[in-house]
Amino acid sequence: MEKIFTQDYCVRHNETDYSGKLSLPALGDCLLDVAGHHAIDIKFGIDSLQHQGLTWVISGMKFNIYRMPAINSLFKIKTYVSGFSRIATQRDFMAYDDNGKIAEASSEWLVLNMEKRRPVFISDLFPQLGDVCITDSPLPKYKHLRTFDAPVSAQEIRRVAYSDIDINRHLYSMRYLQMALDTFDIEYIANHTISSVDVNFISEVLYGQTVDVVRHSDGDVHGMEMLRDGSAVFRAEFRMG
Amino acid sequence: MEKIFTQDYCVRHNETDYSGKLSLPALGDCLLDVAGHHAIDIKFGIDSLQHQGLTWVISGMKFNIYRMPAINSLFKIKTYVSGFSRIATQRDFMAYDDNGKIAEASSEWLVLNMEKRRPVFISDLFPQLGDVCITDSPLPKYKHLRTFDAPVSAQEIRRVAYSDIDINRHLYSMRYLQMALDTFDIEYIANHTISSVDVNFISEVLYGQTVDVVRHSDGDVHGMEMLRDGSAVFRAEFRMG
Numbered sequence: 001m002e003k004i005f006t007q008d009y010c011v012r013h014n015e016t017d018y019s020g021k022l023s024l025p026a027l028g029d030c031l032l033d034v035a036g037h038h039a040i041d042i043k044f045g046i047d048s049l050q051h052q053g054l055t056w057v058i059s060g061m062k063f064n065i066y067r068m069p070a071i072n073s074l075f076k077i078k079t080y081v082s083g084f085s086r087i088a089t090q091r092d093f094m095a096y097d098d099n100g101k102i103a104e105a106s107s108e109w110l111v112l113n114m115e116k117r118r119p120v121f122i123s124d125l126f127p128q129l130g131d132v133c134i135t136d137s138p139l140p141k142y143k144h145l146r147t148f149d150a151p152v153s154a155q156e157i158r159r160v161a162y163s164d165i166d167i168n169r170h171l172y173s174m175r176y177l178q179m180a181l182d183t184f185d186i187e188y189i190a191n192h193t194i195s196s197v198d199v200n201f202i203s204e205v206l207y208g209q210t211v212d213v214v215r216h217s218d219g220d221v222h223g224m225e226m227l228r229d230g231s232a233v234f235r236a237e238f239r240m241g
Numbered sequence: 242m243e244k245i246f247t248q249d250y251c252v253r254h255n256e257t258d259y260s261g262k263l264s265l266p267a268l269g270d271c272l273l274d275v276a277g278h279h280a281i282d283i284k285f286g287i288d289s290l291q292h293q294g295l296t297w298v299i300s301g302m303k304f305n306i307y308r309m310p311a312i313n314s315l316f317k318i319k320t321y322v323s324g325f326s327r328i329a330t331q332r333d334f335m336a337y338d339d340n341g342k343i344a345e346a347s348s349e350w351l352v353l354n355m356e357k358r359r360p361v362f363i364s365d366l367f368p369q370l371g372d373v374c375i376t377d378s379p380l381p382k383y384k385h386l387r388t389f390d391a392p393v394s395a396q397e398i399r400r401v402a403y404s405d406i407d408i409n410r411h412l413y414s415m416r417y418l419q420m421a422l423d424t425f426d427i428e429y430i431a432n433h434t435i436s437s438v439d440v441n442f443i444s445e446v447l448y449g450q451t452v453d454v455v456r457h458s459d460g461d462v463h464g465m466e467m468l469r470d471g472s473a474v475f476r477a478e479f480r481m482g
Contacts, residue, residue, distance in 0.1 A: 018408055036313070072278075162258065162427055163419045181403055186448050207427050
Protein backbone atom coordinates (compact mmCIF):
# COMPACT_ATOMS: atom_id res chain seq x y z
CA MET A 1 0.00 0.00 0.00
CA GLU A 2 1.65 3.18 -1.28
CA LYS A 3 0.58 6.71 -0.31
CA ILE A 4 2.15 7.98 -3.54
CA PHE A 5 1.58 5.70 -6.51
CA THR A 6 3.57 5.97 -9.74
CA GLN A 7 3.03 4.31 -13.10
CA ASP A 8 4.89 4.33 -16.44
CA TYR A 9 3.27 5.22 -19.75
CA CYS A 10 4.32 5.27 -23.38
CA VAL A 11 2.36 7.54 -25.75
CA ARG A 12 0.47 5.42 -28.26
CA HIS A 13 -0.50 6.34 -31.82
CA ASN A 14 -4.20 6.46 -30.88
CA GLU A 15 -3.49 8.74 -27.91
CA THR A 16 -2.11 11.53 -30.06
CA ASP A 17 -3.95 14.01 -32.21
CA TYR A 18 -2.85 14.82 -35.75
CA SER A 19 0.08 16.84 -34.34
CA GLY A 20 1.58 13.58 -33.05
CA LYS A 21 1.44 14.87 -29.45
CA LEU A 22 -0.58 13.34 -26.59
CA SER A 23 -4.14 14.72 -26.67
CA LEU A 24 -5.84 16.18 -23.58
CA PRO A 25 -8.51 13.41 -23.39
CA ALA A 26 -5.76 10.76 -23.71
CA LEU A 27 -3.78 12.39 -20.89
CA GLY A 28 -7.02 12.21 -18.90
CA ASP A 29 -7.38 8.50 -19.76
CA CYS A 30 -3.92 7.90 -18.27
CA LEU A 31 -4.75 9.92 -15.12
CA LEU A 32 -7.93 7.89 -14.59
CA ASP A 33 -5.98 4.69 -15.21
CA VAL A 34 -3.35 5.42 -12.57
CA ALA A 35 -6.09 6.63 -10.18
CA GLY A 36 -7.89 3.30 -10.60
CA HIS A 37 -4.74 1.29 -9.90
CA HIS A 38 -3.91 3.38 -6.83
CA ALA A 39 -7.47 3.09 -5.51
CA ILE A 40 -7.18 -0.72 -5.75
CA ASP A 41 -3.78 -0.56 -4.02
CA ILE A 42 -5.22 1.41 -1.06
CA LYS A 43 -8.33 -0.84 -0.97
CA PHE A 44 -10.75 1.81 -2.31
CA GLY A 45 -11.05 0.26 -5.76
CA ILE A 46 -14.14 0.47 -7.95
CA ASP A 47 -14.43 -3.37 -7.90
CA SER A 48 -15.15 -3.55 -4.20
CA LEU A 49 -17.56 -0.58 -4.45
CA GLN A 50 -19.53 -2.17 -7.28
CA HIS A 51 -20.22 -5.23 -5.11
CA GLN A 52 -22.03 -2.83 -2.77
CA GLY A 53 -23.97 -1.13 -5.59
CA LEU A 54 -21.66 1.89 -5.43
CA THR A 55 -19.18 3.48 -7.82
CA TRP A 56 -16.62 6.30 -8.01
CA VAL A 57 -17.59 9.30 -10.14
CA ILE A 58 -15.52 12.37 -10.92
CA SER A 59 -17.11 15.76 -10.23
CA GLY A 60 -14.40 18.14 -11.41
CA MET A 61 -10.83 18.51 -12.63
CA LYS A 62 -8.23 21.19 -13.14
CA PHE A 63 -5.37 20.70 -15.61
CA ASN A 64 -2.18 22.74 -15.95
CA ILE A 65 -0.35 21.64 -19.07
CA TYR A 66 3.29 22.52 -19.68
CA ARG A 67 4.01 20.46 -22.82
CA MET A 68 2.50 17.33 -24.34
CA PRO A 69 4.84 14.38 -25.08
CA ALA A 70 5.17 13.00 -28.62
CA ILE A 71 4.18 9.56 -29.90
CA ASN A 72 6.31 6.71 -28.43
CA SER A 73 7.64 8.97 -25.62
CA LEU A 74 7.93 7.47 -22.16
CA PHE A 75 6.52 9.36 -19.18
CA LYS A 76 5.38 8.73 -15.62
CA ILE A 77 2.37 9.79 -13.61
CA LYS A 78 2.40 9.97 -9.83
CA THR A 79 -0.80 10.36 -7.85
CA TYR A 80 -2.01 10.63 -4.26
CA VAL A 81 -5.11 11.53 -2.27
CA SER A 82 -4.64 15.17 -1.26
CA GLY A 83 -7.81 15.95 0.69
CA PHE A 84 -11.23 14.69 1.75
CA SER A 85 -14.54 15.78 3.24
CA ARG A 86 -17.60 13.73 4.21
CA ILE A 87 -18.74 13.34 0.61
CA ALA A 88 -15.72 14.11 -1.60
CA THR A 89 -12.03 13.27 -1.98
CA GLN A 90 -9.38 15.18 -3.88
CA ARG A 91 -6.75 13.29 -5.87
CA ASP A 92 -3.75 15.07 -7.39
CA PHE A 93 -1.56 13.99 -10.30
CA MET A 94 1.79 14.93 -11.73
CA ALA A 95 2.87 13.72 -15.18
CA TYR A 96 6.60 14.06 -15.88
CA ASP A 97 9.53 12.66 -17.82
CA ASP A 98 13.30 13.06 -17.80
CA ASN A 99 12.91 16.63 -19.01
CA GLY A 100 10.64 17.63 -16.10
CA LYS A 101 6.95 18.38 -15.62
CA ILE A 102 4.47 17.59 -18.41
CA ALA A 103 1.23 18.42 -16.59
CA GLU A 104 -0.38 18.68 -13.17
CA ALA A 105 -4.02 17.98 -12.41
CA SER A 106 -6.33 17.90 -9.44
CA SER A 107 -9.57 15.94 -9.39
CA GLU A 108 -12.58 15.65 -7.08
CA TRP A 109 -14.42 12.37 -6.62
CA LEU A 110 -17.75 11.26 -5.14
CA VAL A 111 -19.07 7.79 -4.39
CA LEU A 112 -22.45 7.29 -6.06
CA ASN A 113 -25.20 4.84 -5.16
CA MET A 114 -25.75 3.31 -8.61
CA GLU A 115 -29.45 2.64 -8.14
CA LYS A 116 -30.41 6.02 -6.61
CA ARG A 117 -27.69 7.84 -8.67
CA ARG A 118 -27.00 9.89 -5.48
CA PRO A 119 -23.72 10.45 -3.57
CA VAL A 120 -23.13 8.64 -0.27
CA PHE A 121 -20.93 9.58 2.71
CA ILE A 122 -17.36 8.57 1.84
CA SER A 123 -16.25 9.10 5.44
CA ASP A 124 -18.58 6.26 6.57
CA LEU A 125 -17.34 3.90 3.83
CA PHE A 126 -13.63 4.61 4.29
CA PRO A 127 -13.01 5.82 7.86
CA GLN A 128 -9.30 5.09 7.30
CA LEU A 129 -9.03 7.68 4.47
CA GLY A 130 -6.96 10.00 6.67
CA ASP A 131 -4.20 7.39 6.87
CA VAL A 132 -3.48 7.46 3.12
CA CYS A 133 -4.04 11.18 2.51
CA ILE A 134 -1.13 13.58 1.89
CA THR A 135 -2.51 17.00 2.81
CA ASP A 136 0.72 19.05 2.69
CA SER A 137 0.19 21.10 -0.44
CA PRO A 138 -2.87 20.06 -2.45
CA LEU A 139 -3.03 21.45 -5.99
CA PRO A 140 -5.63 24.20 -6.55
CA LYS A 141 -9.14 22.80 -7.02
CA TYR A 142 -11.16 23.42 -10.18
CA LYS A 143 -13.13 26.66 -10.45
CA HIS A 144 -16.93 26.40 -10.21
CA LEU A 145 -18.08 27.65 -13.60
CA ARG A 146 -21.28 29.61 -14.18
CA THR A 147 -23.05 30.59 -17.40
CA PHE A 148 -20.54 32.11 -19.82
CA ASP A 149 -20.96 35.74 -20.90
CA ALA A 150 -18.73 35.54 -23.98
CA PRO A 151 -20.51 35.18 -27.35
CA VAL A 152 -21.28 31.75 -28.79
CA SER A 153 -18.51 30.74 -31.22
CA ALA A 154 -19.61 27.18 -32.08
CA GLN A 155 -22.48 24.81 -31.36
CA GLU A 156 -23.12 21.16 -32.17
CA ILE A 157 -25.69 18.49 -31.27
CA ARG A 158 -24.20 15.13 -30.24
CA ARG A 159 -25.89 11.79 -29.55
CA VAL A 160 -24.43 9.59 -26.83
CA ALA A 161 -23.66 6.26 -28.50
CA TYR A 162 -22.30 2.83 -27.51
CA SER A 163 -18.65 3.90 -27.71
CA ASP A 164 -19.24 6.96 -25.48
CA ILE A 165 -20.39 5.17 -22.34
CA ASP A 166 -18.33 3.46 -19.67
CA ILE A 167 -18.86 0.74 -17.06
CA ASN A 168 -21.01 3.15 -15.04
CA ARG A 169 -23.39 3.20 -18.02
CA HIS A 170 -23.03 6.95 -18.49
CA LEU A 171 -21.04 9.28 -20.75
CA TYR A 172 -17.35 8.61 -20.03
CA SER A 173 -15.77 11.67 -18.41
CA MET A 174 -13.09 12.18 -21.07
CA ARG A 175 -15.75 12.08 -23.81
CA TYR A 176 -17.20 15.33 -22.45
CA LEU A 177 -13.75 16.89 -23.06
CA GLN A 178 -13.45 15.25 -26.47
CA MET A 179 -16.86 16.56 -27.55
CA ALA A 180 -15.86 20.04 -26.33
CA LEU A 181 -12.58 19.92 -28.29
CA ASP A 182 -14.44 18.72 -31.38
CA THR A 183 -16.12 22.15 -31.63
CA PHE A 184 -12.74 23.66 -32.57
CA ASP A 185 -11.58 24.13 -36.09
CA ILE A 186 -8.47 22.07 -36.68
CA GLU A 187 -6.48 25.08 -37.91
CA TYR A 188 -7.12 26.85 -34.60
CA ILE A 189 -5.88 23.85 -32.59
CA ALA A 190 -2.87 23.47 -34.91
CA ASN A 191 -1.74 26.98 -33.98
CA HIS A 192 -2.51 26.92 -30.25
CA THR A 193 -1.73 24.81 -27.21
CA ILE A 194 -3.97 24.24 -24.21
CA SER A 195 -2.34 25.79 -21.14
CA SER A 196 -5.00 25.11 -18.49
CA VAL A 197 -8.54 23.77 -18.15
CA ASP A 198 -11.15 23.84 -15.38
CA VAL A 199 -13.76 21.10 -15.71
CA ASN A 200 -17.14 20.74 -13.97
CA PHE A 201 -18.99 17.45 -14.41
CA ILE A 202 -22.48 18.55 -13.35
CA SER A 203 -24.77 15.71 -14.30
CA GLU A 204 -24.62 12.21 -15.76
CA VAL A 205 -25.56 11.77 -19.41
CA LEU A 206 -27.00 8.39 -20.36
CA TYR A 207 -26.92 6.25 -23.48
CA GLY A 208 -29.12 7.54 -26.31
CA GLN A 209 -29.49 11.06 -24.90
CA THR A 210 -28.57 14.03 -27.06
CA VAL A 211 -26.61 17.01 -25.85
CA ASP A 212 -26.02 20.46 -27.25
CA VAL A 213 -22.31 21.36 -27.07
CA VAL A 214 -21.88 25.14 -27.02
CA ARG A 215 -18.60 27.04 -27.11
CA HIS A 216 -18.35 30.68 -25.92
CA SER A 217 -15.09 32.43 -26.82
CA ASP A 218 -13.35 35.53 -25.54
CA GLY A 219 -10.07 35.57 -27.47
CA ASP A 220 -8.22 32.40 -26.49
CA VAL A 221 -10.39 31.69 -23.43
CA HIS A 222 -13.18 29.27 -24.31
CA GLY A 223 -16.16 28.46 -22.09
CA MET A 224 -17.67 25.11 -23.03
CA GLU A 225 -21.16 24.16 -21.97
CA MET A 226 -23.02 20.95 -22.64
CA LEU A 227 -26.80 21.20 -22.31
CA ARG A 228 -29.46 18.50 -22.11
CA ASP A 229 -33.02 19.73 -22.44
CA GLY A 230 -31.68 23.24 -21.78
CA SER A 231 -29.92 22.37 -18.50
CA ALA A 232 -26.13 22.34 -18.16
CA VAL A 233 -24.64 18.87 -17.59
CA PHE A 234 -21.00 19.95 -18.08
CA ARG A 235 -18.96 23.14 -18.17
CA ALA A 236 -15.28 23.67 -18.87
CA GLU A 237 -13.02 26.64 -19.39
CA PHE A 238 -10.07 26.17 -21.75
CA ARG A 239 -7.24 28.68 -21.74
CA MET A 240 -5.16 28.37 -24.91
CA GLY A 241 -1.75 29.89 -25.60
CA MET B 242 15.84 -6.76 -34.16
CA GLU B 243 13.18 -9.42 -33.45
CA LYS B 244 11.26 -11.31 -36.13
CA ILE B 245 8.49 -11.93 -33.58
CA PHE B 246 7.80 -8.96 -31.36
CA THR B 247 5.80 -9.23 -28.11
CA GLN B 248 4.43 -6.53 -25.85
CA ASP B 249 2.50 -6.51 -22.55
CA TYR B 250 -0.81 -4.71 -22.06
CA CYS B 251 -3.16 -4.06 -19.16
CA VAL B 252 -6.81 -3.29 -20.01
CA ARG B 253 -7.58 0.30 -19.03
CA HIS B 254 -10.93 1.72 -17.92
CA ASN B 255 -11.22 3.77 -21.14
CA GLU B 256 -10.50 0.71 -23.29
CA THR B 257 -13.57 -1.17 -22.11
CA ASP B 258 -17.17 -0.69 -23.07
CA TYR B 259 -19.95 -0.57 -20.48
CA SER B 260 -19.61 -4.38 -20.02
CA GLY B 261 -16.16 -3.80 -18.49
CA LYS B 262 -14.53 -5.90 -21.25
CA LEU B 263 -11.97 -4.67 -23.80
CA SER B 264 -13.78 -3.14 -26.78
CA LEU B 265 -12.98 -4.11 -30.38
CA PRO B 266 -11.61 -0.65 -31.32
CA ALA B 267 -9.42 -0.67 -28.18
CA LEU B 268 -8.07 -4.11 -29.09
CA GLY B 269 -7.30 -2.59 -32.50
CA ASP B 270 -5.50 0.34 -30.81
CA CYS B 271 -3.24 -2.16 -29.04
CA LEU B 272 -2.57 -4.10 -32.28
CA LEU B 273 -1.58 -0.89 -34.05
CA ASP B 274 0.58 0.08 -31.09
CA VAL B 275 2.56 -3.16 -31.09
CA ALA B 276 2.80 -3.01 -34.90
CA GLY B 277 4.32 0.47 -34.65
CA HIS B 278 6.89 -0.63 -32.08
CA HIS B 279 7.84 -3.68 -34.13
CA ALA B 280 8.14 -1.61 -37.32
CA ILE B 281 10.60 0.70 -35.52
CA ASP B 282 12.50 -2.34 -34.23
CA ILE B 283 12.93 -3.75 -37.75
CA LYS B 284 13.76 -0.25 -39.14
CA PHE B 285 10.49 0.16 -41.07
CA GLY B 286 9.03 2.68 -38.61
CA ILE B 287 6.62 5.46 -39.56
CA ASP B 288 9.14 8.07 -38.31
CA SER B 289 11.70 7.25 -40.97
CA LEU B 290 8.97 7.07 -43.65
CA GLN B 291 7.59 10.49 -42.73
CA HIS B 292 11.00 12.07 -43.34
CA GLN B 293 10.64 10.85 -46.95
CA GLY B 294 7.04 12.16 -47.28
CA LEU B 295 5.66 8.63 -46.91
CA THR B 296 3.49 6.87 -44.33
CA TRP B 297 2.08 3.44 -43.48
CA VAL B 298 -1.66 3.00 -44.05
CA ILE B 299 -3.77 -0.04 -43.30
CA SER B 300 -5.93 -1.39 -46.13
CA GLY B 301 -7.72 -4.27 -44.41
CA MET B 302 -8.01 -6.45 -41.32
CA LYS B 303 -9.56 -9.69 -40.21
CA PHE B 304 -10.30 -10.34 -36.53
CA ASN B 305 -11.14 -13.65 -34.86
CA ILE B 306 -12.18 -12.98 -31.28
CA TYR B 307 -12.35 -15.74 -28.70
CA ARG B 308 -13.00 -13.72 -25.51
CA MET B 309 -12.34 -10.15 -24.49
CA PRO B 310 -10.34 -9.56 -21.28
CA ALA B 311 -11.83 -7.54 -18.41
CA ILE B 312 -10.67 -4.21 -17.02
CA ASN B 313 -7.22 -4.36 -15.31
CA SER B 314 -6.44 -7.77 -16.91
CA LEU B 315 -2.93 -8.35 -18.19
CA PHE B 316 -2.43 -9.74 -21.68
CA LYS B 317 0.24 -9.94 -24.36
CA ILE B 318 0.24 -9.36 -28.09
CA LYS B 319 2.79 -10.95 -30.42
CA THR B 320 3.17 -9.81 -34.00
CA TYR B 321 5.24 -10.54 -37.09
CA VAL B 322 5.32 -9.81 -40.82
CA SER B 323 3.69 -12.83 -42.48
CA GLY B 324 3.80 -11.95 -46.17
CA PHE B 325 4.57 -9.26 -48.73
CA SER B 326 4.15 -8.32 -52.36
CA ARG B 327 5.49 -5.33 -54.33
CA ILE B 328 2.93 -2.94 -52.84
CA ALA B 329 1.56 -4.60 -49.67
CA THR B 330 2.73 -6.38 -46.54
CA GLN B 331 0.73 -8.65 -44.26
CA ARG B 332 1.22 -8.45 -40.50
CA ASP B 333 -0.34 -11.00 -38.15
CA PHE B 334 -1.17 -10.67 -34.45
CA MET B 335 -2.03 -12.97 -31.59
CA ALA B 336 -3.39 -11.61 -28.32
CA TYR B 337 -3.23 -14.05 -25.40
CA ASP B 338 -2.98 -14.36 -21.65
CA ASP B 339 -2.34 -17.15 -19.14
CA ASN B 340 -5.68 -18.71 -20.09
CA GLY B 341 -4.83 -18.94 -23.80
CA LYS B 342 -5.87 -17.11 -26.95
CA ILE B 343 -7.88 -13.89 -26.75
CA ALA B 344 -7.91 -12.95 -30.43
CA GLU B 345 -6.06 -13.34 -33.71
CA ALA B 346 -5.90 -10.75 -36.44
CA SER B 347 -4.30 -10.29 -39.83
CA SER B 348 -3.70 -6.90 -41.40
CA GLU B 349 -2.59 -5.58 -44.77
CA TRP B 350 -0.48 -2.43 -45.10
CA LEU B 351 0.52 -0.07 -47.89
CA VAL B 352 3.06 2.74 -47.97
CA LEU B 353 1.43 5.97 -49.14
CA ASN B 354 3.07 9.01 -50.69
CA MET B 355 1.53 11.67 -48.42
CA GLU B 356 1.45 14.40 -51.05
CA LYS B 357 0.02 12.32 -53.92
CA ARG B 358 -2.01 10.10 -51.49
CA ARG B 359 -0.98 7.12 -53.68
CA PRO B 360 0.75 3.84 -52.74
CA VAL B 361 4.43 3.33 -53.59
CA PHE B 362 6.41 0.12 -54.19
CA ILE B 363 7.32 -1.30 -50.78
CA SER B 364 9.76 -3.76 -52.36
CA ASP B 365 11.90 -0.82 -53.58
CA LEU B 366 11.85 0.90 -50.17
CA PHE B 367 12.57 -2.21 -48.10
CA PRO B 368 14.42 -4.77 -50.26
CA GLN B 369 15.39 -6.58 -47.01
CA LEU B 370 11.73 -7.32 -46.13
CA GLY B 371 12.19 -11.03 -46.88
CA ASP B 372 14.73 -11.28 -44.05
CA VAL B 373 12.21 -10.38 -41.33
CA CYS B 374 9.16 -12.12 -42.77
CA ILE B 375 7.79 -15.37 -41.27
CA THR B 376 5.82 -16.94 -44.09
CA ASP B 377 5.12 -20.37 -42.52
CA SER B 378 1.43 -20.12 -41.82
CA PRO B 379 -0.02 -16.66 -42.38
CA LEU B 380 -3.47 -16.08 -40.91
CA PRO B 381 -6.32 -15.87 -43.46
CA LYS B 382 -6.51 -12.46 -45.11
CA TYR B 383 -9.63 -10.28 -44.89
CA LYS B 384 -12.46 -10.91 -47.34
CA HIS B 385 -13.00 -8.29 -50.07
CA LEU B 386 -16.50 -7.03 -49.35
CA ARG B 387 -18.98 -5.92 -51.99
CA THR B 388 -22.30 -4.12 -51.70
CA PHE B 389 -24.44 -5.83 -49.06
CA ASP B 390 -27.73 -7.43 -50.10
CA ALA B 391 -29.25 -7.62 -46.61
CA PRO B 392 -31.78 -4.90 -45.71
CA VAL B 393 -30.69 -1.65 -44.07
CA SER B 394 -31.07 -1.93 -40.28
CA ALA B 395 -29.55 1.38 -39.19
CA GLN B 396 -28.12 4.53 -40.72
CA GLU B 397 -26.40 7.60 -39.31
CA ILE B 398 -24.57 10.67 -40.63
CA ARG B 399 -21.24 11.42 -38.91
CA ARG B 400 -18.95 14.41 -39.26
CA VAL B 401 -15.19 13.78 -38.99
CA ALA B 402 -13.97 16.04 -36.19
CA TYR B 403 -10.65 16.94 -34.53
CA SER B 404 -10.65 13.88 -32.25
CA ASP B 405 -11.28 11.47 -35.15
CA ILE B 406 -8.12 12.18 -37.15
CA ASP B 407 -4.61 10.87 -36.64
CA ILE B 408 -1.08 11.95 -37.52
CA ASN B 409 -1.78 11.07 -41.17
CA ARG B 410 -4.48 13.79 -41.10
CA HIS B 411 -7.22 11.33 -41.99
CA LEU B 412 -9.92 9.39 -40.13
CA TYR B 413 -8.09 7.07 -37.70
CA SER B 414 -8.64 3.43 -38.72
CA MET B 415 -10.23 2.34 -35.45
CA ARG B 416 -12.69 5.24 -35.65
CA TYR B 417 -14.27 3.62 -38.71
CA LEU B 418 -14.94 0.55 -36.52
CA GLN B 419 -16.16 2.70 -33.65
CA MET B 420 -18.60 4.55 -35.91
CA ALA B 421 -19.82 1.20 -37.26
CA LEU B 422 -20.37 -0.16 -33.73
CA ASP B 423 -22.17 3.03 -32.74
CA THR B 424 -25.04 2.07 -35.07
CA PHE B 425 -25.91 -0.81 -32.71
CA ASP B 426 -28.46 -0.53 -29.98
CA ILE B 427 -26.77 -1.07 -26.64
CA GLU B 428 -29.18 -3.84 -25.66
CA TYR B 429 -28.18 -5.82 -28.75
CA ILE B 430 -24.48 -5.50 -27.94
CA ALA B 431 -25.16 -6.40 -24.30
CA ASN B 432 -26.59 -9.74 -25.39
CA HIS B 433 -24.10 -10.62 -28.14
CA THR B 434 -20.37 -10.94 -28.59
CA ILE B 435 -18.39 -10.24 -31.75
CA SER B 436 -16.88 -13.49 -33.03
CA SER B 437 -15.19 -12.30 -36.24
CA VAL B 438 -14.88 -9.21 -38.42
CA ASP B 439 -13.59 -8.55 -41.94
CA VAL B 440 -12.58 -4.94 -42.52
CA ASN B 441 -11.90 -3.12 -45.82
CA PHE B 442 -10.45 0.39 -45.60
CA ILE B 443 -11.26 1.61 -49.11
CA SER B 444 -10.54 5.32 -49.07
CA GLU B 445 -9.19 7.99 -46.75
CA VAL B 446 -11.68 10.30 -45.05
CA LEU B 447 -10.43 13.78 -44.23
CA TYR B 448 -11.17 16.30 -41.49
CA GLY B 449 -14.55 18.04 -41.84
CA GLN B 450 -15.99 15.50 -44.28
CA THR B 451 -19.30 13.84 -43.47
CA VAL B 452 -19.98 10.16 -43.97
CA ASP B 453 -23.15 8.12 -44.02
CA VAL B 454 -22.75 4.99 -41.87
CA VAL B 455 -25.16 2.27 -43.05
CA ARG B 456 -25.73 -1.10 -41.39
CA HIS B 457 -27.27 -4.04 -43.32
CA SER B 458 -28.33 -6.98 -41.17
CA ASP B 459 -29.09 -10.62 -41.88
CA GLY B 460 -29.71 -12.10 -38.43
CA ASP B 461 -26.47 -11.70 -36.50
CA VAL B 462 -24.35 -10.97 -39.59
CA HIS B 463 -23.99 -7.23 -40.10
CA GLY B 464 -22.60 -5.57 -43.20
CA MET B 465 -21.35 -2.07 -42.45
CA GLU B 466 -20.77 0.46 -45.18
CA MET B 467 -19.53 4.00 -44.86
CA LEU B 468 -20.34 6.26 -47.80
CA ARG B 469 -19.01 9.68 -48.76
CA ASP B 470 -20.89 11.42 -51.55
CA GLY B 471 -22.46 8.05 -52.35
CA SER B 472 -19.15 6.15 -52.73
CA ALA B 473 -18.03 3.50 -50.25
CA VAL B 474 -14.96 4.48 -48.21
CA PHE B 475 -15.17 1.56 -45.77
CA ARG B 476 -16.88 -1.80 -45.50
CA ALA B 477 -16.90 -4.35 -42.69
CA GLU B 478 -18.74 -7.55 -41.92
CA PHE B 479 -19.38 -8.32 -38.25
CA ARG B 480 -20.40 -11.83 -37.22
CA MET B 481 -21.95 -11.80 -33.75
CA GLY B 482 -22.64 -14.78 -31.51
